[in-house]
Amino acid sequence: MISKDMTISEILRRYPQTLPVFERYGLDCYDCQIADFEQLEHGASVHKVDLKALLDELNKSIC
Numbered sequence: 001m002i003s004k005d006m007t008i009s010e011i012l013r014r015y016p017q018t019l020p021v022f023e024r025y026g027l028d029c030y031d032c033q034i035a036d037f038e039q040l041e042h043g044a045s046v047h048k049v050d051l052k053a054l055l056d057e058l059n060k061s062i063c
Helices: 008-014 016-024 040-046 051-061
Strands: none
Touching: 008 016, 008 040, 016 051, 040 051
């Protein structure tokens, strides 16, 4: 299960099928150097993305 405390890189390494979800939400953080350190919650906040909706979609994509 994906949590808000996981880094974006960690999510993508464990669950590469989540990439389209990140792209739909305009989160191209996977391309940036900070992805190794940036927690999902922070990335969503910076990009003004609804964290709950993002988490729901990410977790649905890994089922």
